[in-house]
Amino acid sequence: MIESPTIPTIGVGEGTVPSIRHSLEKFGIRETDFIRACDVTFKQSIKFVNWLDKTKHGENYYHHLFDHPYIFGEEVTQQWLANGSQHRYAAAVSKQEICCEENYAPKTIATPEYVGVNGYAYHFDARKFATFLMKHAQTTFAVKHLYADILDVSLDDNGFITHLIDSNNNQLPYDFIIDCSGFSAAIIGKKLNIGFIDRSEELLTDTAITLQVPTSSEEEIPPYTIATAHQAGWIWDIALTQRRGVGFVYSSKHMDEACAVKKLHHYLGNKFTDLKPRKIPIKVGRREVFWHKNCVAIGLSQGFVEPLEATAILLTDFSAGLLSKRFPLLKADMEYLAPDFNQRVTHVWESTFDFIKMHYCISDRNDSSFWQDNRQLAGISKRLKSNLARWQHFAPLREDFDSKFDLFDLENYLYVLYGMNYLPRKDAITEPVAAIADKQYAFKANRITQLLAELPKHRDLINKIHQFGLQKN
Numbered sequence: 001m002i003e004s005p006t007i008p009t010i011g012v013g014e015g016t017v018p019s020i021r022h023s024l025e026k027f028g029i030r031e032t033d034f035i036r037a038c039d040v041t042f043k044q045s046i047k048f049v050n051w052l053d054k055t056k057h058g059e060n061y062y063h064h065l066f067d068h069p070y071i072f073g074e075e076v077t078q079q080w081l082a083n084g085s086q087h088r089y090a091a092a093v094s095k096q097e098i099c100c101e102e103n104y105a106p107k108t109i110a111t112p113e114y115v116g117v118n119g120y121a122y123h124f125d126a127r128k129f130a131t132f133l134m135k136h137a138q139t140t141f142a143v144k145h146l147y148a149d150i151l152d153v154s155l156d157d158n159g160f161i162t163h164l165i166d167s168n169n170n171q172l173p174y175d176f177i178i179d180c181s182g183f184s185a186a187i188i189g190k191k192l193n194i195g196f197i198d199r200s201e202e203l204l205t206d207t208a209i210t211l212q213v214p215t216s217s218e219e220e221i222p223p224y225t226i227a228t229a230h231q232a233g234w235i236w237d238i239a240l241t242q243r244r245g246v247g248f249v250y251s252s253k254h255m256d257e258a259c260a261v262k263k264l265h266h267y268l269g270n271k272f273t274d275l276k277p278r279k280i281p282i283k284v285g286r287r288e289v290f291w292h293k294n295c296v297a298i299g300l301s302q303g304f305v306e307p308l309e310a311t312a313i314l315l316t317d318f319s320a321g322l323l324s325k326r327f328p329l330l331k332a333d334m335e336y337l338a339p340d341f342n343q344r345v346t347h348v349w350e351s352t353f354d355f356i357k358m359h360y361c362i363s364d365r366n367d368s369s370f371w372q373d374n375r376q377l378a379g380i381s382k383r384l385k386s387n388l389a390r391w392q393h394f395a396p397l398r399e400d401f402d403s404k405f406d407l408f409d410l411e412n413y414l415y416v417l418y419g420m421n422y423l424p425r426k427d428a429i430t431e432p433v434a435a436i437a438d439k440q441y442a443f444k445a446n447r448i449t450q451l452l453a454e455l456p457k458h459r460d461l462i463n464k465i466h467q468f469g470l471q472k473n
């Protein structure tokens, strides 16, 4: 692994999705060590606040939970729709919403590592996590770490990289390169000239300003990310053990920086006006291809989609997992592995763009041109348009997600669509379906009572893990 001694890592990215548990376990990392080293807290949901018009719905929110909505059976959803969808969808179908709202942990100190009573991912300190992974790679997998600034590459007659060239003009010979150089795409973009497909006409936010806000060790920790919509974007609010990471994401075409800073401070109750936010320009889009000759881009060098659903580490993890399963042993292998890799990774990028766009274009907010521009049909992909047209009448089905590589599936779509009142036609349900749903509702109510008695509060569990550790799986 080669890292620049002068260019720091981006150092943001504090939210994850549940598949990260599987990856950490696969790397042979103890969950206890990870939690202790990276200021980790548990994430069970994203709570979307005020994504609907406040003048029509008042202060509003919905949860995109990590527990599947069909855990108690599809009938519960059918009954919720038939009954006029009065109550919040996530609360109606899942045991997890109330656990989130009351700041419960997703497991107990006796639950083995990486196992959850409720579905969960993590929030963490991004810089500490990068250092933690690097140390683990060095000690467990004997990865060699070298500091150097890579400025150029040498190519053979067929366009394959033969050497990386650093700032001291050292020629470093390699067979295969993974470009993890972040937004700069130092090799895939700058040296191999693979183009960037700009998607900023679709996803309008292009800037983030971030702050780290201290918290007291007595405060309860919300076990979810809070994503609060505003006039030109949204604000993330992520609680770690000793601080909150807060980021104001906005479209600079719709709001200027001074206004964004003012609104961020206002969000924080004007208590931290002495803290100067860090500004990060974000460029939404993706590389035309991700694997070219003997170079594969992974991470931000692949592209970027704004962090609303914490998708970047997920896309990195997906790509790295796929590459590890199909790693070329011979130069000749690359010719037929690369097109397949490019096709699959393109699919996950495209479906991620769609999923994020949906949060904006089904909103009925009308308080600024940002929200109106988000509903312009030209900025919505053909696939999303056609899905949304059908889902206005018919409930989404698993069959609507025709690829196993859709990182966001029926479950995720239901929480967002129904959370935002994007409902199909109201169909009556049959008596047998109603009977099953009633039974499942009663079962869910019982399960909630048990959970609230059994689960510790989020901060209490984190403190206990620091003190005693979790049980090895």
Ligand SMILES: Cc1cc2nc3c(=O)[nH]c(=O)nc-3n(C[C@H](O)[C@H](O)[C@H](O)COP(=O)(O)OP(=O)(O)OC[C@H]3O[C@@H](n4cnc5c(N)ncnc54)[C@H](O)[C@@H]3O)c2cc1C
Residues within 6 Å of the ligand: 002, 003, 004, 005, 006, 007, 008, 009, 010, 011, 012, 013, 014, 015, 016, 126, 148, 149, 150, 151, 180, 181, 182, 183, 184, 186, 208, 247, 280, 282, 298, 299, 300, 301, 307, 310, 311, 312, 313, 314, 316
């Ligand atoms: C505002 C914002 C919010 C985000 N929020 C989330 C989130 O909630 N969840 C999520 O999953 N992701 C999020 N992300 C994305 C997340 O930050 C990244 O996926 C993650 O940090 C990994 O980045 P990276 O390793 O690709 O790039 P970087 O962290 O930028 O690392 C690049 C590395 O390449 C090295 N390098 C660069 N050029 C050279 C060179 N020429 N020679 C040698 N070395 C070089 C640098 O030294 C550095 O070590 C967010 C990103 C942004 C911008």
